Amino acid sequence: MSYLKKIIANCLFIIGLILLASCNPKKEKVVQSINQELKAKPNILFIAVDDLKPELNFYGATHIQSPNLDKLASESLVFERSYCNVPVCGASRASILTGLxxxxxxxxxxxxxxxxxxxxxxxxxxxxxxxxxxxISNGKIYHHGDDDKNAWNEIWHPETKGNYYALKENSDLRTDDDRGPAFEVAEVADSVYSDGKIANKGIRDLRKLKKTGEPFFLALGFMKPHLPFNAPTKYWEMYDEKKITLPENYIQPETTPSRAFHKFGELRNYYGIPQGNEPIDDELANKLIHGYYASVSYVDAQIGKVLTELDRLGLAENTIVVLWGDHGWNLGNHKLWCKHVTFESSLRTPLVVKIPNVTKGTKNNNIVEYIDVYPTLCELSGIEKPTHLEGLSLLPLFEGKSIDKNYAVSKFKDAVTLIKGSMFYTEWINDKGEVSDRMLFDHTNDRLELNNLAEKPEYRESVYELSNDLRTKWGEDFLKRPLK
Known part of the structure; x- marks a missing residue:
């Protein structure tokens, strides 16, 4: 009898091993097929663009000229529903770089x-x-230049001496309390501004890394289109300001909680911008939008120079390129400027990932969030993922497979947002998780977020379900105070 039990036990053990080996065959197949296209340690070119919103050609917009980003997108997997986890630069960068x-x-x-x-x-x-x-970290990767300094062999920042203006008359307008004009048009070379310097440094690094032959994680943090909108004249001349229009949702509906809006204090720090609650007039609004467009075209040209050199050196064949903007940006959306809110215009972000010989310009509509980037790059590079990561690897999406997650959670101050399906749900909470205001938009028929459904009786059950779902997805440490 004991001999029979032993045979049964051995059989059960073998069956268990077979089931364990086959529990996720799709994922293993994805890893193998992608790794066949890469060397053991693929390089990573990690490009961060400050305040870049997904208002680009490959996202369906046609008014911004960004040929180099368009080309990169045509060789990448483009994430159409990518969201930052917090719409402010320092916090967003710390989140994506830690996976928390x-x-x-x-x-x-x-x-x-x-x-x-x-x-x-x-x-x-x-x-x-x-x-x-x-x-290597070049430019703005973390908000603070010396943050996480032990993680880098080298940290480099362009020399600006605190002055981002090319023209003396604009530099002279800077004071301790004022940042100078919100935009500048100057007949100067690309390399006069910080992003031109960052591109040139990135090119020098690629040449140096090519010689060493060592695998690299090269991070380039471009400054534009962050304020002030300073760019050489030729980029301003790419646009006819008379053809620039204000966004469709240039309105603040009464159904939306007033606390969803702000006074865009970041912009008001600049010279010539109305103060307090004074509105931005249409002429100035168009000039700001023009400056944003010019700045995007300027940074596009700098990124293009780096990508061209990557190809010329033969490094593109084994380099994964990741391009991301740290958060969205309001260009008059809801009569707002800058970020710092939980509307889609602040939360939705550009995210494209190029894997040589694998990605070919496909667009993916799965909802992804920035904490997913860290585990994804680990798996693509054959590196063991740290146990602290809270995101999910997106690797299966690169072969058209599905993943077990299709939502994002973002927050800013007291507002926490769950993006799930077509629903964009926000709660304002206190330290106990108690709700004071709500906001719900259904993007199926309200992509501009003008009709808040949260207080409508017919959506009471949906709000209840979304509220519970938000609490299961915002992370187990969300309300916990850190130990001192």
Whole structure:
């Protein structure tokens, strides 16, 4: 009898091994097929663009000229529904680079430091550094230049001496309380402004890395189209300001909670911008939009120079290129400017990933969030994922497969948003998770977010379900205060 039990036990053990090996065959197939196109350690070119919103040709817009980004997108997987986890630069960058969600007490504002909010966590560059990569940070990757400094072999910033203007008359307008004009048109070379310097440094790095032959994680943090909208004249001349129009949702509906709006204080810091609650007149609004467009075209040209050199050196054959904007931006949407809100215009972001010989310009409509980038790059590079990561690898999406997640959670200050299906649901909460205001938009028939459904009786059940779902998805540490 004991001999029979032993046979049965062995059979059950073998069956278990077979089931375990076959539990996720699709994922293993994806990993193998993609890794066949790459060397053991593919390079990573990690391009961050400050304040870049997905108002680009490959996202369906036709008014901004960005031929180099368009070409990159035609060779990449384009994520059509990509969302940042917090719409402010410092916090967003700390979140994507650690793979951690923002909480009520972590990753809060523009001045967030990874070293303060997540000091014991291995960041994305640190993980690659520990796996034999040369890691270089150029320009604005973290908000603070010395943040997470041990994760990089080199950190470099362009020399500006705190002055981002090419023209003396604009530099002279800077004071301790004022940042100078909100835009500048100057007959200067591309390299006069910071992004031209960053592109040139990236090109020098690629040439140096080509010689060493070592795998690299090269991060380029471009400054534009962040304010001030300073760009050489030729980029301004690409647009006819008379043909620029205000956005369709240039309105603040009464059904939307008033706390959803703000005074766009970031913009009001600049010389010549109305102060307090004074509105931006249409002429100035068009000039700002013009400046944003010119700045995008300018940074597009700088990125193009780097990508051209990557090809010329033969490095593109084994380099994964990731391009992302740290958050969206309001160009008059809801009569707002800058970011700092939880409307889609602040949360939706450009995200394109090029894998040589794999991606070919396909667009993916799965909802993804920035905390998914870290685990994805680990899997694409054959690196073991750290256990702290809260996102999900997007690797199956690169072969047209599905993943077990199709939502995003974003927050700014007291507002927390769940993006799920066509629903865009926001709650304003306190430290106990108690709700004071709600906002719900159905993008099926209200993509401009003008009709708040949250207080309508017929949506009461949907609000209840979305509220519960939000609490299961915002992370188990969301309401916890950090230990002192």
């Amino acid at each position: 969600r923002p909480t009520r007490h972590r990753f809060l504002n523009a001045f967030t430091k990874k070293d303060e909010d997540a000091p014991d966590v291995n960041s994305l560059p640190m993980t690659f550094l520990k796996n034999g990569y040369t890691t």
